[in-house]
Amino acid sequence: MNLLKAFLLSAFLHSTANTASIPFDHKPNDQQLANPNHGPVPGQDPLYSSYRGKAPPFPAYITDPIKPTADGPPGIDDLVWQNLLSAEWVIFSFYQKAVEMFNATAFVKAGYPNTTYDRIQEIRDNEAGHLRIFQNEITATSVKPGACKYSFPFDGPASFLALATVIEISSMTFLTGLVQMAKLPAAHGVMVAIASTETRHETWTLLEIWKTSPFAGPSDTVFPYANQILDLTNAFIVPGSCPPENPIYPSPRQNLPPFSPAGSTKSIEPGNNIVLNFTDPTNQPKFHRGVQYYATFFHGPSNISVPLDTTGWPHEDIKVRIPPQFEARGIIVAVVTDKMGASTLTTVKAGPLLLLEQPAGLGLMAL
Template sequence: MILLSALFITAVSSHDKSSAQKLADPNYGPIPGQSSLYSSYRGKAPPFPGNITDPIAPTAKGSPGTDDLVWQNLLSAEWVIFSFYQQAVEMFNETAFVEAGYPNTTYDRIQEIRDNEAGHLRIFQNEITPTSVKPGACKYAFPFDNPTSFLALATLIEISSMTFLTGLVQMAKLPASQGAMTAIAATETRHETWALLDIWKTNPFGGPSDTVFPYANQILDVTNAFIVPKSCPSENPVYPSPRQNLPPFAPASSTKSISPGSNIVLNFTDPTNQPSFHKGVQYYATFFHGPSNISVPVDTTHWPREDIKVEIPSQFEARGIILAVIADIVGAPTLASVKAGPVILLEQPAELGLLVT
């Protein structure tokens, strides 16, 4: 019931550890799939359980559940995504989107997606067993200040969510976990389809398969860029865990296109985390698209004096997203073979690609 849900929104302090512990009971508060809160709530206040940001301490002793680590990573990522939409709901209103040229239903849809993401928070909390901590929210800063920059980043986040979920499904061991993650990925697909159709007026079909990337934690690590340093609760586990902390890179400003067949210049964006390329080792830019990948040799001999340039494989269809990493083995077949990245290259809609990398 919406009335009951509203009580949970307004009556619970967001920094009340005793309130957070009530969340250890999966039957506490509105239940996803049984409450319209996660679809029909409209309001600027964060909906349950997004209004309770503290971690939930373990309530039982024993070894972690089989897939607890995967769900902890996913819950920490969901706090990022939920907060992204919540900040937009608080910052904008219907008029802001209409004046920017978007349909008058846009703000309503964003609120509904925010509600869905709140439901994901609760689902992921409930999937973590009582022997493990359920991570709380950090503080987040997102690079948007107007409706267009928000919607562009939302498009990238939604399609990236589908991709890291394909990786997390491979990391999970229990069929029930794999099924739940697949169901969440289907919801993210609906969000993305709405944006492509209503916002960008483009074909929502991404080809016969979305991009499969085996190392989900590497994509999750990219979201650390949105987390305010040292703002996470001390009880939270390392995010993502295990974390490689790979050097990030993006197309340099001199790159004119990120479409298949285009040449891109690699810009390693973190001055405190630069790659180390060893003499005599051949490195590759490995591009993932659909269910396959293609590796292209790169010349690192004179880096950083000379830029690293590479051509995006022309064989790829310009749909969905392409993910790229730097690896020391063709195909990046192991976690350890990846030395930098990933970078997410948005192909659809093409005009947004360079704006959000």
């Protein structure tokens, strides 16, 4: 090997080793992030795949909002990207907490493959890349939301992996809604590319962790109102902890009454009956006399509405049967509506409820 080749190989290995072992390191400055060329570039730097440290990688350790650097109206899709960036802070922080809390031995002792912790770190890296992509998609005339403080309901490898599966499959569903909200074709392309990455995360958990088929039928579930699913992640945000510069999340926010199957539910597979349990005593639905309400279930590319008897509520339970026509695959999204098919945003009066069908036992446990 000649001297030039040896020098180039040494430089390449040194560069790769540094990038893979430490996050991008310089004095944190939120306004530097306004420049899309600042720092490692997703798709061009192995940081977003190969970093294996416990410290947050770039740009995740710079948590302040990025202020606008230009005057003028917001970009046409800025609101969609702001919602998605705020959601990504939740998802990244979820994986970052697991990276800090666990190690490879913790997952092996819990009975999971010895590659599990490494894969979680790689997913964390991917999510850091998503943060940077979404920051760069928001134009210079709009604020780029910063991180809040978060609290996640897991205390060990098993509960973490269960929640990770729900989050990844849910990500597929809200991305199908966000694609419909965005107006620019370029935005559609980026969101589809992100969705395909989330599919890889989901496939890994289903195959390697739960030993089940990753196939959800010919189509993942299409749900048109992404902000309603994003609103569910507010349960992970510590109240009052978000930077005051952040826009309302999600915006616009309906703050719909949440519901879940009652504790007596034995199965959430198609064909089974569930009792609707409205879980927030300060945010209960209002059912008006003479109005027919429905449980509208979304699965695959279509939906089915089932009439509800609300006349005796709250003294009598509201029961509904999950449509037996659906395959017990992927995820079913249920909402309470006052019109069949939930053709507009305002027809949704409560929910959504996410019913995970794969693996069968996990969906009920995760509610």
